[in-house]
Amino acid sequence: TSINKVEDVTLDVTLNLYSALRALRPRPGNSHRPLWVDAVCINQRSIEEKNHPVPLMVRVYRECKDVIAWQGEPE
Numbered sequence: 001t002s003i004n005k006v007e008d009v010t011l012d013v014t015l016n017l018y019s020a021l022r023a024l025r026p027r028p029g030n031s032h033r034p035l036w037v038d039a040v041c042i043n044q045r046s047i048e049e050k051n052h053p054v055p056l057m058v059r060v061y062r063e064c065k066d067v068i069a070w071q072g073e074p075e
Contacts, residue, residue: 011040013039013040014039016070016072017037017039017040019072019073020037020070021035021037023070023073024068024070035068036060038050041053
């Protein structure tokens with residue numbers, strides 16, 4: 001599945017991530033929802049890049065307002 005309009009770049013994502021992004025997109029009246037998505041923000045093919053943010057995650061979770069854990073579409 002591909003998502004377009006990510007800074008004019010086509011991004012290939014899994015169907016599960018595509019479903020999550022569609023479900024979590026901002027609703028009318030709530031136009032801003034920053035999301036951290038490892039599969040988008042971190043090069044998953046680079047072990048060095050995947051390991052770099054691990055120490056920062058404590059701070060990210062401590063300072064975030066909300067945490068959403070996507071477990072897939074309801075069955």
